[in-house]
Amino acid sequence: MAHKAEQQTQQLSIRAKVYSPFKVYFDDNALSISAVNATGPFDILPRHHNFITLLSPCELLIRTPRGDQKIRISGGIMHVKADKVTVFLDV
Template sequence: MSLRLKIVTPERVAYDGDIVSVSVPGSSGSFEILENHAPIISALDPGTVEYTTAGGKQEIHISGGFVEVKKNEVSLCVEL
């Protein structure tokens, strides 16, 4: 796995590690990010972020935020 996910909230780092994929609630609809995804910055609506690690699926509920993808690094700045 060479896709890295970092989920940051105002209080803490909620997750920082390698993943297979992540699905986010984009402002124009949910979308999935896989390895070698094109660079993107998008607003996030309230909903569920689902990410798959080597250990299985995880999810976190958010009330909004932003996602940035560049060079196989996914950064989520969210409010829970």
């Protein structure tokens, strides 16, 4: 039964990695990611369309099955493709 619950979580999650040239801030599955770009706040959910954007200074919110993680950023680049989100900071 636990295996089935794990499969459901994986199907409803995205793989997220947030890092800078010298540090990895997050590298795990997430339920959603919230951030801000020039047009305002937005959310990335599973099955999101391919997407790339420049991030504005904000608190990046990563929701996981184990709780939320917040990362204060001064800006960055977000790339979303095939349920994989990569955030490059300090570039």
